[in-house]
Amino acid sequence: MLEQLRHQTITVLSFSMLILALTIVLSVTLRQMVRYYRIQALMLTGVVLLSAGEGGFQPALAAISLVPLLLFILIRPLLQRSTVRHDSQTLRKIVSELLIEIKEMLPGSNTMRPIDQVWLQKGHSRLRQGMSVAVSLVLVVTAFVVPAHIVRPLLSNNLPSSSLSITFTLLLLGLFTMINKHDIIAQIIGLLVMEHGMFLAAVTLTTRPDNPNSYLVLTFVLALLFYTAITLTILVWLLPALHNTSQSIDLNDEQELRG
Amino acid sequence: MAVSHQIRVIVMAFAPLLTGMLCLTINLVALRQCSSRAEHLARIYQSVLTLIASLISLVSTLSLIDSLLAGQQLVFDIGTVRVYALDALSLSFALLVNVVTLAASASTGKYLESELQAGSNSQRDIGWFYLLFNLFHVTMLLVSLVDNLVWLWIAVELTTYASTFLIGYRRDRRALEAAWKYIIITSTGIIFALLGTVFLASAINDPRLPMSWSQLVAQPNALDPNFVWLSFLFVLIGYGTKAGIAPMHTWLPDGHGEAPFPISALLSGVLLKCAVYAILRFYTITNVVLGSTKPGASQLLIWTGLFSLMLATPFIVKRNRFKRILAYHSLEHIGIIIFGVGIGGVGLFGALLHTFNHALVKTLMFLAFGNVQINYSKVKPGEYDDQYVGVLQAMPGSGALLAVGGLALVGAPPFSLFFSELLILEAAVRRALHEPSAWLLFAVALFLISVAVIFGGLVQHISRMLLDRPPPDVMSERIWQVWPLILLALPVLLNGLAIFQIGEFDLAELLLKSVQVVQQGSQP
Numbered sequence: 062m063l064e065q066l067r068h069q070t071i072t073v074l075s076f077s078m079l080i081l082a083l084t085i086v087l088s089v090t091l092r093q094m095v096r097y098y099r100i101q102a103l104m105l106t107g108v109v110l111l112s113a114g115e116g117g118f119q120p121a122l123a124a125i126s127l128v129p130l131l132l133f134i135l136i137r138p139l140l141q142r143s144t145v146r147h148d149s150q151t152l153r154k155i156v157s158e159l160l161i162e163i164k165e166m167l168p169g170s171n172t173m174r175p176i177d178q179v180w181l182q183k184g185h186s187r188l189r190q191g192m193s194v195a196v197s198l199v200l201v202v203t204a205f206v207v208p209a210h211i212v213r214p215l216l217s218n219n220l221p222s223s224s225l226s227i228t229f230t231l232l233l234l235g236l237f238t239m240i241n242k243h244d245i246i247a248q249i250i251g252l253l254v255m256e257h258g259m260f261l262a263a264v265t266l267t268t269r270p271d272n273p274n275s276y277l278v279l280t281f282v283l284a285l286l287f288y289t290a291i292t293l294t295i296l297v298w299l300l301p302a303l304h305n306t307s308q309s310i311d312l313n314d315e316q317e318l319r320g
Numbered sequence: 321m322a323v324s325h326q327i328r329v330i331v332m333a334f335a336p337l338l339t340g341m342l343c344l345t346i347n348l349v350a351l352r353q354c355s356s357r358a359e360h361l362a363r364i365y366q367s368v369l370t371l372i373a374s375l376i377s378l379v380s381t382l383s384l385i386d387s388l389l390a391g392q393q394l395v396f397d398i399g400t401v402r403v404y405a406l407d408a409l410s411l412s413f414a415l416l417v418n419v420v421t422l423a424a425s426a427s428t429g430k431y432l433e434s435e436l437q438a439g440s441n442s443q444r445d446i447g448w449f450y451l452l453f454n455l456f457h458v459t460m461l462l463v464s465l466v467d468n469l470v471w472l473w474i475a476v477e478l479t480t481y482a483s484t485f486l487i488g489y490r491r492d493r494r495a496l497e498a499a500w501k502y503i504i505i506t507s508t509g510i511i512f513a514l515l516g517t518v519f520l521a522s523a524i525n526d527p528r529l530p531m532s533w534s535q536l537v538a539q540p541n542a543l544d545p546n547f548v549w550l551s552f553l554f555v556l557i558g559y560g561t562k563a564g565i566a567p568m569h570t571w572l573p574d575g576h577g578e579a580p581f582p583i584s585a586l587l588s589g590v591l592l593k594c595a596v597y598a599i600l601r602f603y604t605i606t607n608v609v610l611g612s613t614k615p616g617a618s619q620l621l622i623w624t625g626l627f628s629l630m631l632a633t634p635f636i637v638k639r640n641r642f643k644r645i646l647a648y649h650s651l652e653h654i655g656i657i658i659f660g661v662g663i664g665g666v667g668l669f670g671a672l673l674h675t676f677n678h679a680l681v682k683t684l685m686f687l688a689f690g691n692v693q694i695n696y697s698k699v700k701p702g703e704y705d706d707q708y709v710g711v712l713q714a715m716p717g718s719g720a721l722l723a724v725g726g727l728a729l730v731g732a733p734p735f736s737l738f739f740s741e742l743l744i745l746e747a748a749v750r751r752a753l754h755e756p757s758a759w760l761l762f763a764v765a766l767f768l769i770s771v772a773v774i775f776g777g778l779v780q781h782i783s784r785m786l787l788d789r790p791p792p793d794v795m796s797e798r799i800w801q802v803w804p805l806i807l808l809a810l811p812v813l814l815n816g817l818a819i820f821q822i823g824e825f826d827l828a829e830l831l832l833k834s835v836q837v838v839q840q841g842s843q844p
Binding site: 228232236239245248252255256258259262263266277280281283284287288290291292294295298299302303306307 | 468470471473474477478480481484485488491492493496497499500503504507508510511512514515517518519521522530531
């Protein structure tokens, strides 16, 4: 019964991630996108932790749940930092600024700084809201229908096929976000949503009860860690540097290279 | 006394890694001394050490190739974990990485010195450059060495990491925009590659079977064919993005165009080929498991390659900055390579040879053009690199090398690329007549038309650059700028006349064995 409850909770959390991905796509401001992304990261943490209990506790998988949790904590201060001009980028300064920003996130701390009100209002889409909704729904249906025909015959009864459909949905919606939004931060959020889809796929497929291969799990955990390192590189180095040189997070201002 | 292959592999992989860390340490020590003489000496040591590390790595690779061709098994297991299982394919790509890196490392000193004099970088930046350069070298070697397919993905991801910093090295707006596009597009693509790898893991019916390539191809019955096919599709998209296959190639012109020229040589010469190597590994598994029941894999590669070739054509013809044109040539030649892999047989051999030939020619072009950029640095820049005129008169050595490289790049005889393209074309025509297949004949016709148009395009660009009167303020050419590139140009010519063989080392034999590795289970 406990096993059934665990599977059901994973399914509910996975579907909630899908709904949040839709709200991210349809968000008007970056503030909303970041908020929904953070909630999605928390849900992913839950999914990974619960999956770690599949077929006996897997510490490596439980440890990887720290990654979405880390992004939940760091995403807002890192994005915030990247839109403020920095004259020097020493490690000590980066860490102290991040700690200040994390403290400001705690309940009871100072209200939003004036700079937040500027960058968090961006987040507009290339397509109109109605069209964005229509495209998103088409993508969701595609992600459920196509894999169901291809993947369901391939899967054993023990494998939740809905998880794979949700994975494809997150990938497609994340990709659509990257294409549809005007600004760089929204592009990053889209990439992070795709990363969540990847997490879900790797966790689902490597914790099959009929395929308990702990070395395989460990190597996929390492792969996801390296991928997160790429994401952090973008957030810690590239995005602030780009903003410093171009003074903008709008993609239309990053069209110097053409042809 | 024979050195064990484990030690040679360690030397090959760790020489550049240790050198990178040593270069950074030397730089930090020099900076502390606050002396321009100390910094100058540090730059010399760093340049020489990087060159030596590349040479050591190359010698180790040649030694391993020698052992492999002599029949030695190069497999290393720790318990049940296979650390590596080197075959002809992995060593041929490792050889490619080392040759190109050696050539590029010979130019890094000149590049960094010119940037320093122009005030575009500092001594501190130079230390980081050498560290990243050597890390980039190591990560590309890892791609060809690892046997586990998840580690293969990790190694490819690590190349993204190192190369992003190198592309954005100048930290001006254009370089950062290029680094941005590169990391976003390749990171998006690499997710699909990981998903493909996950699908392959799901295809394994035996839980004791690891994700070891060598063990998977030995037990094709343990793999679910449908999941393998699904895996191949995702991997083609994922690693195809990294390889610069159309339509996922959009990072190519920006990345190659804005990177420092030694890095552009590495990106175009070997990084793309590392991604092709990953595709080849999955393609082999697909062939072994699905065999002749699913010819779709080879057809998919043929049309993907052709699409890349055709898409590159208009961009090569139109007026553009020269490094961007060279980047589109990479798109063209990757397309030709993938086309050849899809054709199979002699076409596959031609594709593997083309991989080598293209790497050498492209490296020659980028490094020769780098010389031009350095010597023309005082000339007022134009919109489409219009300031680079009269190169043959102002810099006869580099100009001649650009002319040779340009002709080689468009597949003119008697150069190496002509020979490998001819092999691919001949194999395609034979297959089209043998099957028979109208669509394949149509594909060959499109191939020929694209190549012909590209010929005209690059000849036009090169002649505009080489001819006419040079502007004033061009610095005179030095012999040390040219002689390393002459060594690079020799195989470009010689490989067109006969496939490279020196002493015990026979490139043709190595490539033939590589073909056997890839063609396991498929039609010869």
